[in-house]
Amino acid sequence: MSAPARAWSVRRPQVLRVLWLTLVWILLWGTFSWANLIGGLVVAVGVLVVFPLPAVTSGGRVRPLALLRVVLDVARDLAVSSVQVAWQSVRPGPPIRSSIVAVEVPDDSELLMALLVECLSLVPGSVVVEASAAERTLWAHVLGVEDDAGVERFRRQVSRLVTDLMAAGVHRVRVEPEHSGRSGAGTDPRDDPDEEGPR
Amino acid sequence: MSALESVLDVVGAVLVVLGALLALAAAIGLLRLPDVLSRMHAATKPQTAGLVLVVIGTALLLRTSVDVWMLLLVGAFQLITAPVTAHLVGRLAYRSGGVRPDLLRRDDLADRTDSSD
Amino acid sequence: MSTAGFLLTVALAVLGLSLLLVTVRFVRGPSALDRLVSLDAIVAVIMCALMAHVALTRDSSTVPAIVAVSLVGFLGSSTVARFVGRRGDGEDR
Known part of the structure; x- marks a missing residue:
């Protein structure tokens, strides 16, 4: 987060996080007003300062429409x-x-993995x-x-999901390495990227 | 009350009933399925879908109220958090022997000898 | 109104039955993870029942409570899951 060259690519996810938290705040109040908007912005910035999320860099655009298609597919599933x-x-x-079926993923992006775990624990009859x-x-x-036919069917569903997620450009968002190794004890299945993943 | 409103009422109530039936199926699954991992499935999928149906049905019945937004937020939040809990519990369950090996048709994870215990 | 009211009452009865069944699993266990899973299900069924009650009475004053229950439920179950994991086993408690 220190190198000035990465300033823009680091700041943009932060702005999206603030907007998302503000939206949640306004929905919680149920009505839109300027007081709610400003209060939400203050709370969102405060939350992100006190509980910082790992910095991410994006090597390319994430396509919202392709992501929406994934969401609709998951809803139907x-x-x-x-x-x-x-x-x-x-x-x-x-x-x-x-x-218990092993599935290989064609990319080592952690956000892609987190979203796959999220989707596959919800949809085609599976828990990761x-x-x-x-x-x-x-x-x-x-x-x-x-x-084996059932295993093949499951693998096909997963590879369709992977293709759709990668078409949305999810695998280009990468976590900065500096935040690795917190909290130990082997009970840490990277649930933090999940929380802001769908944005 | 106009005709449209009473139709919306009945549609909303039917959705709530369907959601309740899915919750009942999840409860039966929680009782009948053989091991923790299988019960996890029942507690994740039908339970979440049932809750989302109840949210939509209740939102259709309330319609004009500002609380509809809060209800939709509850549904969205459940959709995001249920798989996270499922993965946490599933992972712990596999490691602590919460799965009955005699009911596993195949186990790809057994081939990968893990470093931790 | 009466059709919707009748249907919602049926839904509440069904949810009451599910709550009973889920509680049986909570009491029987046998492992800590079983109790965790069924506690999650108990929270979800209670949320459904609160919403059905809101729909039946058209009194939305409990909606903020439903939001609070959903947030606290997730925090609780993920915390307990971490606690169970740190202790190294999930069985026989």
Whole structure:
């Protein structure tokens, strides 16, 4: 954050974060007024000063429309998979079997990995149990997958999601290395990039 | 009350009922599914979808009120946080033996010998 | 109004039943993670029921409470998850 050459590319994500927090503040109050806007800006700047997020640099543009398409796809998948899991919960019969499937990711971007974990823990009947951006691999527990065809189907869904996310340019946003290694104890699945990822 | 308003009321109430049914399915799944990781699925997907349906239904019934924005914020927040919790718990569950190996058809993670314990 | 009112009452009954079932899992455990998952589900069902109540009575004074519950619920469950993880095991508690 010190090098002046990176000033612009570092400042822009900060501005987006302030705007996003201000929007949340206004929604919480329910009405728009200048007092709410100014109060929200003050609170947002205060929050970001007290709890700084890791600095990110963007090597290229993130495309909002492509990102919107991902959001719509995930929404549709959520409808399908929640009905599916609901049926798997109530159907009679023996205990359901599952698989833990390793999926390779074509890029080691941490934001891409964080968004994949976020989406895959919500949608196609899966929960990510382990992810490593350095190894470009994530492992997902998929409910009800009992054969290789099911594994293939899951892999196809993941690769479609990866393609869409990369079309949105998500993998070009990179976390600055200076903020690594906080909080230790091995319980730190980078949940901070998640929080502001969808923006 | 105009015809449109009563239609909106019924549509909203139907959405709330559908959301409640999904929550019920999630609760049944939480009871019936065999291990922690499987129960995690029930607590994530149908539960979140059910909550979002209830949010939309309630918003349709309230319509004019400013509180609609707050409700939509609750729905969005649930959509963002539910997978984070699911991943945290899923990761811990796998490491602490919360998965029944006899019910796993395949386990790619077992091949990767992890450094931590 | 009466159709919507009837449907919402049915929804509240269904949510009450789900709350009961989820609580059974919370009591039975057996692991700390099971309790964590079911506590999350309890919070979600209570939020649904509060919203159905808002819709039924058209009294939106509990909406800020729902927002607060959703925020506190996530903070609580992620904190407990970290605590369970730091202790090194999630079983047999």
